[in-house]
Amino acid sequence: MSNLLEVRDLSKRFTSAGGPFRKARSMHAVNGVTFDLPKGRVIGVVGESGCGKSTLARLILRLIEPSGGGVNFDGDDLLAKTPGQMRKLRARMQMVFQDPYSAIDPRYTLTRAVAEPFEVQGVTPAKPMAEEVADLLEMVGLNPGLATSYPHQISGGQKQRVGIARALALRPSLLVLDEPTASLDVSVQAQIIGLLEDLRAELGLTYLFISHDLSLVKYFCDEILVMYLGRVVEALPDTSAPARHPYTRTLMESTFEPDPKKRRLIAPLEGEVPSPFDLPPGCAFADRCPKASALCRSETPELSADNGHAVACHHPI
C-alpha cells in the first residue's frame, strides 16, 4: 500500500516580536512530527488542547507555513509548490473544521456554499449545478429542500454536514478532520461519525482525524498518534495496542467506561502543562510523570520504534 501523505520532521515555531518593554518570545507549536498515512487508512491524532494538533493539521494542508520539515502528498512535495499550484492541489486535500457555526458564510445559501468549490476551482460538474448540489446534500444526509436555506436557519449538526459536503464536492482523496464533532451534542456526534464512516467506505477516502477524545479516536481510527506539547510521544500501530508512554497510559485510564461494573477511580494527572513558551529541558512530561528520573529532566527522549510501535520515553511501560 502506498502512502498518500508523508510528513517528515514537520515543525512550526511561532515568535512574537520583542519591543522596548517585552522580550521576544517563541514557542514550538509543532516539533519534529514525522509519520506516514497510507491510502485508505485513518490515523487519529490525539492530545490535550494546546498540544499542537490543530496547528499540525494546518501545516499539513499548508494553511500556515511550516518553519521546518516537509510534507509529501501523493508524490508531490507541497512546500515546493507555488501559490497557484497549491490552489489547484487543494481540490484533492480537504478539511472539515471544528466550528461548524462559523464554517459557512452567513450570507450564502446552502446551494451557493456547496457550489462554491466548483466556482473556486473553475470546475464544471458533469451534471447541472442544481442537480450536483442536490446530490451532494443528499450524500451527506441532508434534505435537498434545504438548498435555499441560510446557515442561521439550520442546526449545528446540519451545518457540519454542509461543511462535509463542501469538502467532498471536488472528490478529494485526503480529508483532514479537525475535531469535527467537538462542538456538537453527543447524539449528533454519533450521527456525524457514522456519516464519516459511510463516506469513507463509499468514496475510498483517507482520513487524518484530530481529536482530544481518546475513546472516539480508538473507535474511529486505525492508528493513533499521541501528541504532548508539540511532539508525538507515542505512535500506536493499532487501537488495541497497550500504551507504552506514561502520558498515553494516563489518557487511556481517564476515559469513562460505560459499563458500571468496570468503572474505576480515575486518577487525575498531577501538575500543570508547562508553558510552551518556557519548556523545561528534557522530557516535557517529566514534571507530571510518576516514572520521571534525572535523565528525563536533562535529555529529551527520541521517538524510537519497536515492532512498529514508537514511543518517546526513557522509561516506557
Place this chain on the structure above:
Amino acid sequence: MAVRSLDAFARMSIGRAFSSGVGLVAGGFLVLLVLVALLAPWIAPFDYAAQNLMNANAAPAWPHLLGTDEFGRDVLSRVIHGARTSLSVSATAIAISMTAGMALGAAAGYFGGFFERAVMTVVDLTWSFPDILIALIFVAIIGPGLTSTTFAIAIAYLAQFTRLTRAQIVRLKRETFIEATINLGAKPTHILLRHLMPNAIAPVIVVGMLAIGDGIVLEATLGFFGLGAQPPTPSWGAMMSSGTAQLFLSPWVIIFPGVAVAVTVIAVNLFGDELIRALDIRDRLRGA
C-alpha cells in the same frame, strides 16, 4: 442569485428601519427632501437668482412664503435649491470618501504588515487636520467653490471609513469560513470580493448614511465662511452667512436655511439609528 439575496437582505432591513414611528417620520422626510432637491427647478415658485430690490427684506407673506433676502430674492426658492447643493455636495463627497476608504481599509486589513501600517498612518494623519484647514488647502489649490468643498469633506471622512472597513475585515478574516474557502483553493480576490466585503459592507453603509448628515453641516460651515458655493448659487451655509448682516432686520433670511440644516441633520441621524437597529450592527460600529 448572490445579488438577489443581497437585495432581499437590504430591502428587508430598510423596510424594518421604516417600520418604527421615528423611522417612518425621519425616513419619510429624507425621501421628501431628496425629491425636492431633484425637482427643485419645477417646485421652486421663483427663480432663485431673480433679484427685486424694490421688495428686499420682505417678511414672509404671499407670494414670498418665507420672505425675501437683501436682494429681494425668494427665500423659499433659495432654500429649495440649497437642498440640491447641500445634498449633492455631501452625498458626492461621502460617496468618494466611502469608496476610497473601503478600498484602502479592505486592502490594509487583508494584506496587513507594512502596507497596513503605511496606509493607516497616512489616513490617521488626515484625521489630525481640522476640516476647515483641509478645505483651505483645497481653496488655495483650486479656488473656492463646490469642488473644493466636496474634496475637503471627502478627505475629512476618509479616516473614519478606512478604519471601520479595516476593523471589519480584520475581524472577519479570522472566521472559519474564510479559512475553509482558502482551503478550497480560492484566490485572494475571491476571498475579498465574495466573502469579506459583502460581510463588511453593512456598517460602512450606515456610517456613510450618518456621515451625509455631518457632511451637510460641514458644507454649510464652509459655505458660511465663503469657502463653498459662490454667489449666486444658493447653499444653506452661504444663505445663513448673508443673513447674519440683517439678523434683527429680517431674521427669516438666516432662520429658514438654519432650520433646513437642523431638521435634515436630525432626520439623517434618527433614520441612521433606526437602520443600525434594523441591521442589528450596533456592536460592530464600536472599536473602529
